[in-house]
Amino acid sequence: MNRSAYCIEMLKLLAARGFMRKEELAKELDVNPRNIIEYRKELEAAGYDIITTSGKYGGYALDGGTLLPMQGFTAKEKKALSDALTYLKVHPDFYLYEDYRLAMDKILASSSLSETNGGMYLNDSKPVVSKEILKMMDLCESAKQHSLAIALDYKSMHAKQFERIMIHPYEILNYKGSYYCLAYSMKAKDFRNYKFSDKRMRNVVITDTVFTRDVNFKIKEHVGNIGLIQDEVYELDLMLYHETALLMSEKQVGLHPEMEWIDDHTLHYHTIMEGKMEIISFLLSLGAQCKVIEPKEICEDITKILQDMMENYNNTAFSDIINKKEK
Known part of the structure; x- marks a missing residue:
C-alpha cells in the first residue's frame, strides 16, 4: 500500500475501535511504529482531529464528532455478516444476540446491504442463559464500565455454603457455553473467576465503592493457554x-x-x-x-x-x- 492507503486504513481503525496504542496500530497495519506518527500528521493536515495521549500507555483516538463516509460492503463481507447472524441464532450461549440482531437491522436499514440467507448451522446443545443470569451479567458489566465494586453471595465448587464477598469486575468471559466474571477479590487479594450460575451466585448488588483498574492488567496473565484457568x-x-x-x-x-x-x-x-x-x-x-x-x-x-x-x-x-x- 502507498502512504495515502495506510492513512485511510489508520483512520478506519480509529473510527471503528476508538482509542488505540501506537504499537497496536503498527501491528494492524504491519508497519514500523514510527510510521504511525507520520500518518497521524498527514491526517491532521487533511483536517481530521486526532486526539493524542502521551505516556507509557498513550495512543491515538479519533474525535467523536468526526464523520467518515460509509464504505460499501464486498460480497464476502456481506456473506460474513449474514452467516454470523445465522450462526449466533443457533448458539444460545451468546447472550447479546437480540442486541446484535437490532444492530444488524440498523445496518441493513442504513446501507445498501440486503439480508440474504446465511449458511446452514445446526442448533447448539448449550443451554439458554436464564433471565436471572442475564440480570447478574448486566450488573457486572455496568459495574465494570463505571469501575464500581460488586457485593454478592457466592459458593465455590467445594464450599458447603454461600459467602458474602466483594469484587472488582474486570472482564466477562465465555468458556464452553458458560459465562464467568474475571474479578479482583478483596478477600483473596488476587484475581479469581466467578461463574454466573443460579446455583453458585445470588444477591448481586452494585456498591458505591469506586475502584481503580490496574493499568498493567493483561487478561492473558489470568487465564490458561487453553482453558479458562491457569493450571498444570x-x-x-x-x-x-x-x-x-x-x-x-x-x-x-x-x-x-x-x-x-x-x-x-x-x-x-x-x-x-x-x-x-x-x-x-x-x-x-x-x-x-x-x-x-x-x-x-x-x-x-x-x-x-x-x-x-x-x-x-x-x-x-x-x-x-x-x-x-x-x-
Whole structure:
C-alpha cells in the first residue's frame, strides 16, 4: 500500500475501535511504529482531529464528532455478516444476540446491504442463559464500565455454603457455553473467576465503592493457554485406534499437536494440554480406542477411576437390576 492507503486504513481503525496504542496500530497495519506518527500528521493536515495521549500507555483516538463516509460492503463481507447472524441464532450461549440482531437491522436499514440467507448451522446443545443470569451479567458489566465494586453471595465448587464477598469486575468471559466474571477479590487479594450460575451466585448488588483498574492488567496473565484457568501443563503421548484415530486426526486438540500414522488404523498423537481433571475427562471420552503412553501419572489416575467405576457398578443396586434383566 502507498502512504495515502495506510492513512485511510489508520483512520478506519480509529473510527471503528476508538482509542488505540501506537504499537497496536503498527501491528494492524504491519508497519514500523514510527510510521504511525507520520500518518497521524498527514491526517491532521487533511483536517481530521486526532486526539493524542502521551505516556507509557498513550495512543491515538479519533474525535467523536468526526464523520467518515460509509464504505460499501464486498460480497464476502456481506456473506460474513449474514452467516454470523445465522450462526449466533443457533448458539444460545451468546447472550447479546437480540442486541446484535437490532444492530444488524440498523445496518441493513442504513446501507445498501440486503439480508440474504446465511449458511446452514445446526442448533447448539448449550443451554439458554436464564433471565436471572442475564440480570447478574448486566450488573457486572455496568459495574465494570463505571469501575464500581460488586457485593454478592457466592459458593465455590467445594464450599458447603454461600459467602458474602466483594469484587472488582474486570472482564466477562465465555468458556464452553458458560459465562464467568474475571474479578479482583478483596478477600483473596488476587484475581479469581466467578461463574454466573443460579446455583453458585445470588444477591448481586452494585456498591458505591469506586475502584481503580490496574493499568498493567493483561487478561492473558489470568487465564490458561487453553482453558479458562491457569493450571498444570501436561505433555500427552497417545496411541489412538480405528474410528477415534481418524476423528482425532481431523482435530486440533491442545497446543502444538503432532501426529503420525503407524498403520491404517493406528495414530501416534502428541499434544500439550492444561488441567489434570479436564485431561482425564477428555481421555475417558475416547474410550477403549485410546492408550495413554505418557505421562504415567495420568495413566495411574485413569486406572484408579476405572477401578472405582467397576466397583460402583458391582456393589450397588445397579448390578442387581442387570442381573434380573439377564435372568
